[in-house]
Amino acid sequence: MKRLPDPxxxxxxxxxxxxxxVWxxxxxxxxxxxxxxxxxERGVVVSYETIRRWCRKFAExxxxxxxxRRPRPGDRWHLDEVLIRIRGVQYYLWRAVDRDGVVxxxxxxxxxxIRQPSRRSSRTLNTGKSRYLTNSTENSHQPTRQRERRMKRIKSPRQAQQFLSARGPIHQHSHPSRHLMSAAEYRVCRTNAFDVWKQEMCVRTVS
Structure with missing residues (x-):
């Protein structure tokens, strides 16, 4: 098993x-x-190129x-795709989310x-166009669209795959579903997310 890079x-x-x-x-x-x-602004002098290298090395x-750390997903997944252009070529970006909207x-x-599950798998992929079933999936594309506009261009499908695979868990971990919680519940969830991030990314592991 390949050892993960250690910051x-x-x-x-x-x-x-x-x-x-990276966060x-x-x-x-x-x-x-x-x-x-x-x-x-916090007194840390580092170049943007160094930050870019950190993101490439550690984000995944x-x-x-x-x-x-994620709870085990349910057996019903929802799929939706959007079109993205990479160097003038059209590609399909598929995103699968569970019933709670977790990517x-x-x-x-x-x-x-679409790669369908094997017959032995109990997982169901829903690719219908029902607004109720695909709304959470369509909403999950919004941060990608925002980032795509911010980046202005994506160099290759491999870069897109690597970036989006890493961005999904990090972004979602940092943005719990606030509309489903009370203010007090959201603050607790947010604090837990901060604690998990520090535990997983900043604490040196003893091998």
Whole structure:
């Protein structure tokens, strides 16, 4: 099993700063230059190119740790696709969410082909156009559209797949479904999300 990159290992900046930069970039619609400016206001002088390298190196590892923390999804998934253009070529971006609106997986592909579950699987994929069934999936595309406009261009399908696979868990972890909670419940959920992030990304593990 490939070992995940460790933000504590041979880096000039503490892991807390590295993870915070990655969190800012993926939790909000910010550019690397925006994150550079926000860190500079706190007295942390780091270039936007360094922030870009941190995101490429650690985002997927951080997202994998958050996925392990997610509750087990239900057997019914909802699928929806949007069209994105990469270097002038049209691609399909599929996103699967469970009944609670949690993004479970994303897939960027050049053809409109849906991979159905095997016969042994109890999982059901709903690809209907019912507004009720697909509303949560369609809403989950909105942060991607915002980020796509912010990035201005995506260089390759591989870059899109890597970025969106990492962004989904990090963004959703940082944005609980506020409309389903009271203000007090939301604050508790938000505090728990902050604590989990610190535990998973900033605490050095002893091997």
């Amino acid at each position: 504590h290992y041979r880096h000039r900046f503490p892991a807390e700063i590295v993870s915070h930069a 800012l970039y993926h939790a909000f619609c910010l550019s690397c230059r925006d994150v550079e400016l926000m860190l500079a 590892a951080f997202a994998s740790r958050l996925r392990r 479970l997986d994303v897939l960027v592909q050049s053809r409109r082909i």
